[in-house]
Amino acid sequence: GENVEQHPSTLSVQEGDSAVIKCTYSDSASNYFPWYKQELGKRPQLIIDIRSNVGEKKDQRIAVTLNKTAKHFSLHITETQPEDSAVYFCAAYTNAGKSTFGDGTTLTVKP
């Protein structure tokens, strides 16, 4: 089955710096890669996603890149703010709709 590895598990940055979180997947049939942000005790919220026919997608301070050949995708957050502090999860979905989540990255943005 699919295996998704996410790194780093914790990330601490200074306000205004950039943050990068990387995920690798094993199943070449995976074709949809969303990123979720989860604050403590709350629901995961979709922040950005990318499909396998696209290499990069950007939404204001957030961007995602996908390298299908290498089977990895990354989340980039620029100009980080304290409210960006949360746990971020990547996920990979196959055509059958089955999802596998990464283990999460705890991002701390220091003011």
Next chain:
Amino acid sequence: GAVVSQHPSRVICKSGTSVKIECRSLDFQATTMFWYRQFPKKSLMLMATSNEGSKATYEQGVEKDKFLINHASLTLSTLTVTSAHPEDSSFYICSARRGALSNQPQHFGDGTRLSIL
């Protein structure tokens, strides 16, 4: 749009009790809903995929007789934890996919924190 409502938000009950959790898509129809379990500071573990009008598909290691899933309508899926024990205590989250295609976003409910005494 794409609101998913999950109830109850918290349940505390005695060992041996059965607990039902509801997941509703409020403003869209969801042919497919998903049930996850999340341990503290851990990732989301997919338990089962719930398909409207048919049997749920359970992930390996998840007991179907323990975690009963019903998806009787396009807006409601329920998870019943039968004869719950302390080891079933966890955070359970449902999600719903808006479209039929697998590469559509999932929208999560607020989760249910289940505590079995």
